[in-house]
Amino acid sequence: MEFVPNDEQIFFQETTRKFLSVHCPIPVVRALESAPAGYDPQYWRQGADLGWTSLLVPAEAGGGSLSEGGLMDLVLVAEEMGRMVSPGPLAPVNVVASAVAAGGSAAQQAAVLPGLLSGETVAAWCGEHPVEGVIDGENLLLSGLASPVEAGAQAQHLLVAVRTEGGLRQVLVPGDASGVTVTPLGGLDLVRRFAEVRFDQVVTTPAERIGADEDAAEAIEHQLQIACVVQCAETVGAMSRAFEMTLEYLGDRYSFGRPLASYQALKHRMADNKMWLEASHAVMTAAAGAVASGSPAAGEMVSAAKTWIGPHATELIQDCVQLHGGIGVTWEHDLHLYLRRTTVNRVTHGTPEYHAERIATQLLGAVS
Amino acid sequence: MTTESVEEFRHRARAWLAEAMPRLSGAMPDRLDDNRRQVERVLQRTLWEGGFAGIGFPAEYGGGGLAPEYQRAFSEESLPYDMPVSLNVPTLGILAATLVDFGTHEQKARHLPAILRGEELWVQFLSEPSGGSDLAGCLTRADRDGDLFIMNGSKIWSSAAFVSDYALCLARTNWDVPKHRGLTMFIVKIHQPGIQVEQIRQVDGSMEFCQEFFDDVPIPVADVLGEVDDGWTVATRLLVHERNAVGGGSPYTSGRSGGHESSGQDDSLAQMVRQQGRAGDTHLRQLVAEAHVRGLVGGALIQRVTSGVSRGQMLPSAGSLLKLFSATNVMRRYEIGLELAGEGAAAWPASSAGVAQRLSEATLWRQGLSLGGGSNEIQRNIISERLLGMPREFAADRDVPYRDVRRGGARG
Ligand SMILES: Cc1cc2nc3c(=O)[nH]c(=O)nc-3n(C[C@H](O)[C@H](O)[C@H](O)COP(=O)(O)OP(=O)(O)OC[C@H]3O[C@@H](n4cnc5c(N)ncnc54)[C@H](O)[C@@H]3O)c2cc1C
Numbered sequence: 001m002e003f004v005p006n007d008e009q010i011f012f013q014e015t016t017r018k019f020l021s022v023h024c025p026i027p028v029v030r031a032l033e034s035a036p037a038g039y040d041p042q043y044w045r046q047g048a049d050l051g052w053t054s055l056l057v058p059a060e061a062g063g064g065s066l067s068e069g070g071l072m073d074l075v076l077v078a079e080e081m082g083r084m085v086s087p088g089p090l091a092p093v094n095v096v097a098s099a100v101a102a103g104g105s106a107a108q109q110a111a112v113l114p115g116l117l118s119g120e121t122v123a124a125w126c127g128e129h130p131v132e133g134v135i136d137g138e139n140l141l142l143s144g145l146a147s148p149v150e151a152g153a154q155a156q157h158l159l160v161a162v163r164t165e166g167g168l169r170q171v172l173v174p175g176d177a178s179g180v181t182v183t184p185l186g187g188l189d190l191v192r193r194f195a196e197v198r199f200d201q202v203v204t205t206p207a208e209r210i211g212a213d214e215d216a217a218e219a220i221e222h223q224l225q226i227a228c229v230v231q232c233a234e235t236v237g238a239m240s241r242a243f244e245m246t247l248e249y250l251g252d253r254y255s256f257g258r259p260l261a262s263y264q265a266l267k268h269r270m271a272d273n274k275m276w277l278e279a280s281h282a283v284m285t286a287a288a289g290a291v292a293s294g295s296p297a298a299g300e301m302v303s304a305a306k307t308w309i310g311p312h313a314t315e316l317i318q319d320c321v322q323l324h325g326g327i328g329v330t331w332e333h334d335l336h337l338y339l340r341r342t343t344v345n346r347v348t349h350g351t352p353e354y355h356a357e358r359i360a361t362q363l364l365g366a367v368s
Numbered sequence: 369m370t371t372e373s374v375e376e377f378r379h380r381a382r383a384w385l386a387e388a389m390p391r392l393s394g395a396m397p398d399r400l401d402d403n404r405r406q407v408e409r410v411l412q413r414t415l416w417e418g419g420f421a422g423i424g425f426p427a428e429y430g431g432g433g434l435a436p437e438y439q440r441a442f443s444e445e446s447l448p449y450d451m452p453v454s455l456n457v458p459t460l461g462i463l464a465a466t467l468v469d470f471g472t473h474e475q476k477a478r479h480l481p482a483i484l485r486g487e488e489l490w491v492q493f494l495s496e497p498s499g500g501s502d503l504a505g506c507l508t509r510a511d512r513d514g515d516l517f518i519m520n521g522s523k524i525w526s527s528a529a530f531v532s533d534y535a536l537c538l539a540r541t542n543w544d545v546p547k548h549r550g551l552t553m554f555i556v557k558i559h560q561p562g563i564q565v566e567q568i569r570q571v572d573g574s575m576e577f578c579q580e581f582f583d584d585v586p587i588p589v590a591d592v593l594g595e596v597d598d599g600w601t602v603a604t605r606l607l608v609h610e611r612n613a614v615g616g617g618s619p620y621t622s623g624r625s626g627g628h629e630s631s632g633q634d635d636s637l638a639q640m641v642r643q644q645g646r647a648g649d650t651h652l653r654q655l656v657a658e659a660h661v662r663g664l665v666g667g668a669l670i671q672r673v674t675s676g677v678s679r680g681q682m683l684p685s686a687g688s689l690l691k692l693f694s695a696t697n698v699m700r701r702y703e704i705g706l707e708l709a710g711e712g713a714a715a716w717p718a719s720s721a722g723v724a725q726r727l728s729e730a731t732l733w734r735q736g737l738s739l740g741g742g743s744n745e746i747q748r749n750i751i752s753e754r755l756l757g758m759p760r761e762f763a764a765d766r767d768v769p770y771r772d773v774r775r776g777g778a779r780g
Contacts, residue, residue: 002675247756262759267752274751275689275696282672283665304664307657359660360653363638367648 003285005076008066013076016050020084026334029085029191036184037154038191039087041119047088048119052077056098056226061109062117063101071226071292075233075285082237085337087191089122089151091230095223096123096159100172103211103219108172112157124155124175124197127349128224131199133162133169138206140169142179142199148348152195153184159210160199161220168216171204179203189340225291225302227349232284232305235313235345239277242338246270246320253325266323273319276312283308300362303355310346317342377434378441384418389449405489405531408452412486415452415622421484422460424619426468430481436619436674443623451623452486458527459483461613461621463490463536466606470594475555479534492606493523493537493556493580498775500525500739501746503538503607504547504600505765505773510539510554510587517541517554517592519562519585527740529558529578530565536606542597543771550770551599553606555591562586570736572729608684610741615690616666617674637701640708655704662697669693685754692747695738702734 005013023043032038048054055070055077057063066073074094081090097116100108115121131144142162152158155175162169175182179202185194211219247270250261260266287305290298317339321328328335346352361367372380389411415421416430423439425431432438464483467476482488496506508521519539529535535556542550558565562585568577594602612618637656641647673690676682705727706713713728738744752758765773 002671004675004679247758250758259759264749264761267756267758268745268748270756270758271692271748271751274756275692278672278686278689279665279669279693282668285672286664286668301664304661307661308665353654356654356657356661357650359657363635363656363660364641364647364653367650367653 045119078233079237082234148194611687
């Protein structure tokens with residue numbers, strides 16, 4: 001079934017849209033270019049008040065959502081943030097909050113969730129590729145590198161996948177744990193910050209494990225799916241906005257005595273762009289729906305969305321640049337903000353080729 | 369109104385299908401096989417007898433009178449079975465759908481049950497030797513003579529007319545008004561004196577295309593569909609049905625159809641790579657995955673657009689997005705097929721001509737889906753003008769009585 005937002009969800013989405021247009025319009029985004037965190041903590045707390053960080057956490061654990069499981073609500077927030085190329089660690093905080101709510105001990109939940117849900121603290125997800133773990137008595141020693149990690153340098157908590165002799169594990173460690181070195185990276189997006197997180201014989205205790213050992217592989221896959229869905233929703237929002245700006249521009253600008261919008265060559269390109277946009281929206285929603293409902297096809301749909309949306313988003317926005325003419329390649333024009341964001345989203349959490357290979361593995365088996 | 373839930377209906381359909389319909393074994397039946405249409409008429413008859421023909425058509429005229437979810441559930445259940453899929457397009461999804469919208473009670477009572485029983489196959493007589501994109505510029509004429517119209521002219525590219533029974537035919541009934549206002553849509557019995565049907569050979573060797581020549585064909589006034597001189601309204605709606613049916617978004621088609629052709633269910637490319645022993649080749653793996661992803665995206669787009677249109681949040685012309693997507697998807701899919709086939713697409717052992725030959729010949733025909741049902745360029749015009757509100761193309765024939773409009777060369 002096609003996902004159709006209900007009245008409550010539409011209201012929720014509009015609230016987020018209004019908030020962003022008042023508190024974080026594009027000039028504010030631009031002004032954050034050199035801010036170390038890329039966002040204002042006050043803004044993030046206000047967003048958290050609107051519900052941005054609590055949607056994937058059940059009410060018993062202090063969260064709450066409009067739809068079952070909350071992912072479809074989160075998608076609406078992500079789309080709005082994409083439309084405004086907004087700052088803030090939306091994907092990592094939600095991924096970690098949901099993982100802690102699902103698999104964390106009572107003590108972990110009490111220690112971590114209130115801060116994440118109120119926006120006082122943030123968390124980073126170190127990705128689905130595990131670092132190495134050596135079992136040492138009841139502790140686990142972590143070594144390796146996770147990079148690029150979104151909000152790694154801002155995070156009070158790091159959720160880390162670990163490969164051990166006994167299989168995959170997950171641990172939640174403090175960002176300032178001894179042996180953890182976090183180095184901020186430069187990056188393409190004006191406000192999205194990444195870091196390199198190095199683990200050098202980091203001692204983690206049993207109390208820092210998340211979830212049962214045997215659930216780790218599935219939990220990590222689920223985290224990847226959520227991260228990708230949020231990212232795809234954000235990209236679709238960015239595509240929509242760039243498309244709208246371009247459609248308007250073509251109507252206003254004239255050459256040879258007629259609006260650019262009246263030239264068939266350009267109309268046809270906008271028709272293709274519209275088709276790509278709607279197709280991207282469709283596969284993103286289908287993927288989100290599959291993850292939200294726990295469908296066995298969730299992994300396949302998420303990878304389909306990642307394979308399709310990434311290249312089509314950047315191609316669409318590059319075409320918007322072309323249709324704007326010279327102004328399109330200036331710093332002054334906002335299009336590059338959209339191009340930055342969608343390029344970053346295209347290549348992180350798995351490139352399109354990486355996700356196509358996941359699909360190929362399903363169709364043809366793994367490469368031996 | 370039914371009290372049966374979609375799930376209950378699905379279960380009943382599943383049981384009935386297993387009982388009554390032949391299972392597909394191996395390859396898809398060749399839809400161009402000469403006997404195939406006869407087989408499909410019988411399959412349609414079986415659906416009718418089981419009460420599963422025309423699930424979305426009005427109950428009053430022999431259909432199931434059920435919402436699209438029921439038809440979708442039936443189609444999903446029917447995938448392992450041999451279904452009369454060539455009836456979907458054009459008979460059920462386009463022509464019967466248009467009859468539902470515009471037919472009088474008598475017209476519907478006469479034709480819809482017969483269609484659902486597999487007794488009447490329908491085609492469209494729209495394109496003419498002088499042009500197909502500019503459909504409203506058609507030159508076939510129908511002149512009023514008492515209770516009759518007398519038709520003269522020619523239609524072309526009508527698929528499968530030689531094995532079909534009826535057509536919806538657009539003809540000019542008034543030459544003194546601008547082109548859109550002088551057209552009428554007629555129900556025409558194909559095989560009758562005065563209509564000559566000639567088959568045309570296509571690039572893949574098939575003989576699906578036809579050209580018809582009308583020589584003083586008498587058409588009763590009772591066979592006018594819609595109003596006299598208002599045939600453009602009917603034609604426009606017909607085209608909406610066509611885009612939906614070809615794009616996979618029709619509520620009237622049953623079983624695999626349009627957009628489903630390239631949906632995620634199709635394993636043929638992966639199979640080819642496995643048979644070649646090249647399943648480990650990274651490049652080919654990317655191509656197989658790409659084709660699969662395109663199928664999944666197409667399926668999601670069909671859901672988005674059909675749901676958007678049915679809720680009134682998208683204009684009906686959004687069907688052009690489906691038509692364009694499915695046509696461009698097929699183009700890419702054939703390209704991928706060609707790349708996977710390699711030299712096998714050029715020459716094959718006489719003993720195993722089947723698969724390779726079909727694939728490479730189908731590639732020659734690749735643009736067929738980008739032309740039939742309104743070309744990709746026409747879909748792009750529709751999307752940009754009607755969905756995006758961009759300015760319409762200049763038309764030299766606007767507001768000019770049709771007899772004064774300039775015309776160019778015709779084919780043949
Ligand atoms: C497989 C197949 C099945 C078909 N089945 C049927 C059928 O059952 N019944 C029937 O009546 N017809 C049928 N057709 C005909 C089909 O509808 C026409 O081929 C189509 O509408 C194009 O018309 P044309 O061939 O006259 O090309 P033209 O209209 O002459 O167009 C030639 C080229 O010019 C482009 N073009 C034309 N006008 C414009 C414009 N305004 N802007 C931009 N580009 C333009 C077209 O896109 C095309 O590329 C079928 C065609 C095919 C290929």
